[in-house]
Amino acid sequence: MKNLSNKEVIETLEWRYATKKFDPTKKINEETWSTLEKALVLTPSSYGLQPWKFIIVQDMPLREKLKAASWGQSQVTDCSHHVVFVIKEKLDEAHITKFIEQTAKVRNQDITTLEGYKKMMIGDLVNGPRSEVIAEWAARQAYIALGNFMTTAAVVGVDTCPFEGIDPVKYDEILGLTGTGWKTVCACPAGYRASDDKYAEAKKVRFDMKDLIVHK
Numbered sequence: 001m002k003n004l005s006n007k008e009v010i011e012t013l014e015w016r017y018a019t020k021k022f023d024p025t026k027k028i029n030e031e032t033w034s035t036l037e038k039a040l041v042l043t044p045s046s047y048g049l050q051p052w053k054f055i056i057v058q059d060m061p062l063r064e065k066l067k068a069a070s071w072g073q074s075q076v077t078d079c080s081h082h083v084v085f086v087i088k089e090k091l092d093e094a095h096i097t098k099f100i101e102q103t104a105k106v107r108n109q110d111i112t113t114l115e116g117y118k119k120m121m122i123g124d125l126v127n128g129p130r131s132e133v134i135a136e137w138a139a140r141q142a143y144i145a146l147g148n149f150m151t152t153a154a155v156v157g158v159d160t161c162p163f164e165g166i167d168p169v170k171y172d173e174i175l176g177l178t179g180t181g182w183k184t185v186c187a188c189p190a191g192y193r194a195s196d197d198k199y200a201e202a203k204k205v206r207f208d209m210k211d212l213i214v215h216k
């Protein structure tokens, strides 16, 4: 595997910014988009349980509705692909069983050897005290996917804007999620910056390294 140089890593992270204005004429090609979908799927999650779905919205009438539920932010309709990060509200035994079956299949393992692992996860997340706050837990996993998506996008030269400025309940209604056990957490339009987006040139506002990084 070829690594980026230290300089390239920092340049890539500096290049990424929360894009306020996308160029609506520029679309992400299939190969690049497929890479970004794989980045979403390759995101790590607690126990590996992937309590999420990523809804990719390209349909324009749907995006008009989502824009109205996103404080009217124009990125929703001007971007190439609008990604909605959705989580499972409650983690049930069926989800964990599906994960165990997938593990056994992918790793060609005897499923009975995974019984202890399965019981432990069910005891923790389905029946234990954490089951009370599982939507919060799942939302944290979704944010890891959001970060992974944005960084990977920057590496392949795609612009993004993380979105919390949305009405998740309205998103659920528009996307037909209400009552299904799936809930919207956040979103992320992706595409290419408009040449006149002045935020592209704005200096990054970050606290001093010494205030954020602690060495012990």
Ligand SMILES: Cc1cc2nc3c(=O)[nH]c(=O)nc-3n(C[C@H](O)[C@H](O)[C@H](O)COP(=O)(O)O)c2cc1C
Residues within 6 Å of the ligand: 016, 017, 018, 019, 020, 073, 161, 162, 163, 164, 165, 166, 186, 204
């Ligand atoms: C979780 C999260 C939610 C955000 N929500 C919005 C949003 O709804 N609309 C927007 O334009 N920017 C949004 N931002 C962008 C931030 O304002 C931006 O990332 C921050 O000011 C740092 O700037 P930079 O990303 O350009 O480095 C959000 C950022 C994060 C991480």
